[in-house]
Amino acid sequence: MTSEAPDPNSNNIALYLVPVCILSAIALCLCVLRIWTRLRRTGRLYVDDWIIIVAETLSIASLGCAAGAAYYGWGRLYMTIQPDDLKKNLQLQFAMQTIWIVTLCLVRLSVAFSLLKFGHEMLWKGTLYGIMALQVLISSSYIVIQFAQCTPVSSSWENVPDVKCWPMKPIIDYGWAIAAIYVTMDLILALMPLRLIRSLTRPISEKILIGCLMAAGLTATAMACGKMTTFNEFGKGDPMQATVEPSTWAKLEEVVGIIASCLPSLKAPTEKVLRRLGVISVRFHNTRPSFVNSSSITLHEARDNADRSSSAEGASSLGKDKVRIDSVFVGPGKKGDSKQDLRKDGWEPV
Secondary structure (H helix, E strand, O other): OOOOOOOOOOEOOHHHHHHHHHHHHHHHHHHHHHHHHHHHHHOOOOHHHHHHHHHHHHHHHHHHHHHHHHHOOEOEOHHHOOHHHHHHHHHHHHHHHHHHHHHHHHHHHHHHHHHHOOOOOHHHHHHHHHHHHHHHHHHHHHHHHHHHOEEOHHHHOOOOOOOEEOOHHHHHHHHHHHHHHHHHHHHHHHHOOHHHHHOOOOOHHHHHHHHHHHOOHHHHHHHHHHHHOOHHHOOOOOOOOOOHHHHHHHHHHHHHHHHHHHHHHHHHHHHHHHHHOOOOOOOOOOEOOOOOOOOEEEHHHHHHHHHOOOOOOOOHHHOOOEEEOOEOOEEEOOOOOOOHHHOEOOEEEO
């Protein structure tokens, strides 16, 4: 019984281009919306914003390399590609892999920098700095492997005499170990905000919304797990077709990571849309933690709300002062207190 000959016209590059292009478009839109929202709200960009801008730029460049490789035959059978096209194909794939290493590193660094603003405890900051340092070390090691695995490096895209390459088994085992570390890091980054969400004085529906936005990184974890399922097939099959599936999982891990890093910054517009749709109800703004959203109100507006249930007079001198309030707690005051401008019917802000 003879096996069927492969179809010389077969091409599986759609497995890569269709999902990657769709999610890349979503990632670009969310990244632009994140920057617009941040500039409109605060008038400046922070470290995590600049990092994700660079990551998104590199992600688009990587997608361009993949499209170029597809043009020169990536996804078709190796034997059907002309030598000149094959060289260009492999050069573009080499560039795509190198850019991916840097981009994935920047995505996790952006998420970690975002979380740094939410806690001041030694354990909180130590965990995040440890993740960032480990990510930089891992990405640096992959850059070394990328350029030093074979000598000369040009052997990655053309036939070179007397080429020397490292054995593949240790590199594959190293990939398994790093994949497990990546999954652990993604889980930690996705679950760390849950401690903050529990402390919010917010409706359950809003807590669920915030939790979903901040835990979207779990989707990137799922992509990393999907990538691990291709490790046992490394080096098998047609070199131009067999590399499409693992490259797809790797790229999706990167793009979904960009999407997940942008979603928490879009909490305010997302909540506004859901409120218009009736998914969540209008809430009483008794607190407004700065890590979820921020706004400036006047003490005059705060006193006007209190005056609806109080007939006391006073404190007009503070009515025009603008301050930033993240939360306000009201506690009982003492009768006869001389601070008439800070008290309403025996109650004063603490």
